[in-house]
Amino acid sequence: MRTKIKIGPFAENFIKALSPSPKRVLSAGIKGLEKDMGDLKQLEGRLAGYSRLRVGRNRVIFKAESVRGERVIFCVFINFRPVVYELFEQLLASGLIEELKQN
Structure with a gap:
């Protein structure tokens, strides 16, 4: 299956x-x-459904989905380890992430 990577605005x-x-x-x-x-690593709790990639001190939060026979990895959010999960939870709670996925 072909894989496509999309990078979100954040x-x-x-x-x-x-x-x-x-x-x-x-x-x-x-x-x-x-x-x-x-x-x-697959994330748990409130972040279930998302995964993370560790690249040095950075964490890339992404979601992999199958769209029309193609695997799409949507890189939603990147930040430094100490703050990435807290900031991402706030974005999820505000609805901004779902709004971006619909556009």
């Missing part, structure tokens, strides 16, 4: 703010998702 803004070296490392880690490579 994740894209985080990547753009990085300096070149961390940006390359993070981009390579995200590209590895196509082959299920990297330190991956």
Whole structure:
């Protein structure tokens, strides 16, 4: 099954703010998702249904879905480990994440 990676606006803004070296490392880690490579973990509790990729101090929160026979990995949110889960929970509670997925 072919895999396509989509980067959401929150994740894209985080990547753009990085300096070149961390940006390359993070981009390579995200590209590895196509082959299920990297330190991956399914999230639990309020974040169930999402997974995370660890790339150094950064965490990429993503959701994998099958759309018309194609696997789509939607990278929803990226931030540093100490704050990523708390901030993502706040975004989920506000409804912003679901709103983005519908657009």
